[in-house]
Amino acid sequence: MNRPMRIAAPLVFVALVLAAWQGAVTALQTPAYFLPGPVAVGRAMAEGAPLLIQSAWTTLRMALLALPLASAAACGLAVLLTLSRLADAAIRPVAIVIQVTPILAIAPLVSIWAGIDHPERAVIALAAVAAFFPIFSGAMTGLRSADPDLERLFDLYGASRAQRLRRLWLPSAVPYLLEGHRVAAGLAIVGAVVAEFVSGTGAAQGLAWRILEAGNRLQTAKVFAALFVLGLMGVAVHVVFQALEAGVLRRWRGR
């Protein structure tokens, strides 16, 4: 499929869905609190634009602050577990327990530890937890993905573990790390929104707050407006990280 088609196809599809949606809402005369039409949602987006953009930035900022924290922790832990079999045996099962625990379930704890006056810290921490695992598992897989013949070559030349880590394992892990970070960026946004639902963000109100507020007031068009902004933000982050991944991979491979 050529490039214009690839870009046009989803746009046409969305336009068709919106048209059908508007048609159904008009024909069935559904009440606005139950299901507003896309025109009403568009109006809510336009009217609420400054507030929505501000809230989107708040959510995005917390997600983007969480990402390097998650990255440092995940990569650091993965390197430690790769270097030490004992640490691997001791820590990996614990990591799995944390992985299968829903973020929602640990949110109250994190809120308490972050302090009642710093809900944004809790949100960043929870977003970091959400972003941690894709990076961690990518790093664990990547650090063990080196060509076995290259490992033999390093054996032959008597390489130390530090030399192996620096010259073989870490470079071999690059494609896995890039993919992990792309997935993690999306999850950090999800994590930030979920965390805000639970912890709030205090004075700095994110998109989750907009959704809650509008929902409580039965302003359904505003709920949709915030959801659309959230969706757009997710897509934008995905596109940026995908481009970043492709660019770095091109350099890594030399083409």
Place this chain on the structure above:
Amino acid sequence: MTTVARLDAVEVDYPRGRALGPFDFRVEAGEIVALVGPSGCGKSTALRLLAGLEAPTLGGVVRAAGKGETAVVFQAPTLMPWASAVDNVALPLILHGAARDQARRSAADALARVRLQGAEGAKPAQLSGGMAMRVSIARALVTGPRLLLLDEPFAALDEITRRALADDLHGVWAVSRPAIVFVTHSVEEAAYMASRVVVMTPGPGRIAAEVMADGHLPRPDGYRASAPFRAVVEQVSAALMAAMESGA
């Protein structure tokens, strides 16, 4: 002549069965030996024993060439995809603690020896299969090894590239004369490359026959069409055929 490496009645057993042996083998300084045998006869296992990358289940391995003096070329070029040709070749020196600049200078020299000057900055993905294998050979040569082990290095290449690389390998051998053990399943390649051809039985590999090939290396032009070459090829083929029949 001094023996560079020797396998004394070695046997290698894997969980799925015996892979090699009992097998006696030695390689003298400066000679090129080809190991020929059917797939799964333990040629690669014998090579790993000679490299010190594996220990035998039984028997002894004597290696006069130490770890730093042994180099291996695998069937695939086995290059680091993220590193340029010169950095790939410099790797053994870097691992031995050489300074980066010195290592890269030596690596550039080694690349020139395999006729790859100008390709220093290219990454493996930008190289053809034959060029990538040349980089791999340059990496093996960069430490000035006394023992060079090649595990079916040309198996994935087309015939013309194989022939060019065979002559290139003779060319670099003529300069520093390392002992070379060359594993292949091509009878012609064995007869062309080596001054001595060791024929192995199907797995578990043992020595079926030893054929002395023409000792004049590098080969003159037109050697492949010469009667002595054809005679060695026929001799090795017959030995291989006999070994396969006795094993089957």
